[in-house]
Amino acid sequence: MSTTPHSSEILTLECDHIIDLASKGKRIDGRAPMDYRKIKIQTGIIEKANGSAQVDIGQTKVIVGVKIEAGTPFPDTPNEGVQTVNAEFTPLAHPTFELGPPQENSIELSRIVDRNLRESKAIDLTKLSIIPGKKVFVVFIDLNMLDHYGNLIDASTYAALSALLTSKLNKYEVKNDELVIKDDQQPLPMNDYPIPITFAKIGKTLMLDPNIQEENAMSTRLTVGIDNEDCVCAMQKGGLGGFEPSEIESAVETAIQKSKEIRKLIMEATR
């Protein structure tokens, strides 16, 4: 059951102030409407994982670990590896995150990240077959929110991409129908990947990369995913409001420009 969310944590005075600033093209932290906060990417921090990365956007911190293990393929794609994304909204990340099974926000986020990777075939699953029809590599992508200060979608996806781009896969040999995993490693085969850019609609103004106070004041959120060829690969609207068609068109154009900057950052961090 999905229910209208509401929080007793919201301060109306602050939200009104943010909406007022937005109408003048200003933001509470002094950024320009189309500026991201400072993005910091660290890779290879969890040695036991096949790949890992922590991305900080401003004060938001997300850590992603990639584990690659042998498993069984899906029946309709017997020669392809398997990709699975899970998001954990751990209680330490925000006072309103509770213990328990994944809530709709956590499920939505994991599915957004999953689709971003899956439709674009970012992970080359065709190269992850071990014994066709019987054994393939399963790529587990686990997103862990550490500190929620807004825009978990972008932070999680950038961290997932950074972790995957630096993931190492063990080499293997199939001897007499037995799978022998060797110590030698090779990079996880990756293709082109889309970069998500998230907008917040505050009053009637669109802004990029909302921080937590802006997320409380916004009516609606739009994430646009753009790939290397400036094609639209993903979109997700969230929140209680809506967008005019012209706002969506303009968001796509901005996302095409902005994704180039972010892509450069990720490429540098994962070289």
Next chain:
Amino acid sequence: MRTFGKNSIKSAFEWILLTILAQKKQLVIPGELVAKGEYDPDLNVYKDGENIYSTMIGLFEYQGSRISVVPLKHCYFPFVDDIIIGRITDVGMSGWSVDINSPYSAMLPVTEFGARQNYPRKRETTQSLRVGDLVKAKIIAFDRSRDPLLSARDRELGKITGGRMIKITPSKIPRLIGKEGSMINLLKKESACSLSVGQNGIVLVTCNSPKNEEVVVELIKMIEHEAHTQGLTDRVSEVINRKLRGV
């Protein structure tokens, strides 16, 4: 009739800019544009800039500059001073919880029930009103921050001891009552039945004759369906003549 005086040119101009786009009693649906201009949006319509839209499925109405839609289906929204008929759903130390056919559950304090000032204990509370009983009461308080508060102290209010309960759309209750009670009194007189009407759409019918009871129920449903037509009183009289008087 509009008269044209000194300010006639300005007011005539304004009149041309006002447009009513639906006919009276026309069926309108949510989001349907019913008027444009300086009108006064009343019930079940909303104004967006110059445009006035219906919010419900209902019949379009306007009175002078007041624009309304009378909904065909809606739930009862409590108003202070409304007389309602409710059903007891819970008994507590200080009073009763009452289902008033509304998304808001009402509260009838012990102090507001019965003519005398007494403060019975829980066991005694049960003896006056039990879960499932019907009560006629008045809403004495209701606002957006708390549930409706009832009182059953006035003379015609209190426990309802018997009868058949009928639910109709609350917006049709005024028609059932009629101008200064004309319709409801007609039904009472001709059927020799006792009729109790709540603003919340609940009607209680108590008859000695089962045949008369059936006719009254039929008439109530007919009034509900034809509340906004002309000549309803005549048609009701015709049914009364035919079925109650045997004319």
Next chain:
Amino acid sequence: MYKLVKPDPSKNLINDKGLRSDGRRPDELRSIKLQVGVLDNADGSAYIEQGKNKIIAGVYGPREIHPKHLIISDRAAIRCRYRMAPFSTDERKHPAPSRREVEISKVIREALEPSVLSEYYPRTVIDIFIEALQCDGGTRCASIVAASLALADAGIPLKELVSSCSVGKVKGHVIVDLYDLEDKYGEADLPIALMPNHNLVTLIQMDGKLSKEEFDKAFNMALEGCRKIRNLQNDALKRKYKLESDTENSKDSKEEVK
């Protein structure tokens, strides 16, 4: 090592003349049947058949809200559940709620929220239950179309109805109202929901790959599809209630029109 050879379903999805495998042109919607007021217990209800989709939506409310911590002090809360019947798909679906159903419940609720005048009923809840009885692509769109009608049928005050439609791409052709195979084997899937009077898009999701030009074309095709479906919704409401109000109006033929 053996190779698995699978027939390529995308081969037949659209032919050289631009006709789709079910005979539709790229901008043609599936046949849609709408019925309002199909259930007796629910305060409002509606049923939609769109191609092979068969979905029923029921609304209860505004009503008292339980549990109490969901109460919002200045407006009604909206609760929405989208559920697929186990027999609704080619392969039986497990009855437990899947992550996909959880996400779809959320996006459907968020698509309908902007249309509801929820401030009229503070501290109450409006419950929307959607049962997809047979699924063949575009179920979240069809659900929104039915749920919006059910809300109107229940007497919930609305700014207007919400309409919804999907577009996609198959073999480079941009097409409207995808059915299941086109969704699975096509190159893009873009469902949207629209409040036409307010020109407000209340749902937009996309996965696949569309160039900016293709996106513009697809987006506009979807908006057009929504407007067409909105007319069908209006007709369905008037059809259901016309009968009731006709009895009232027929006795009124001499009423003056001002």
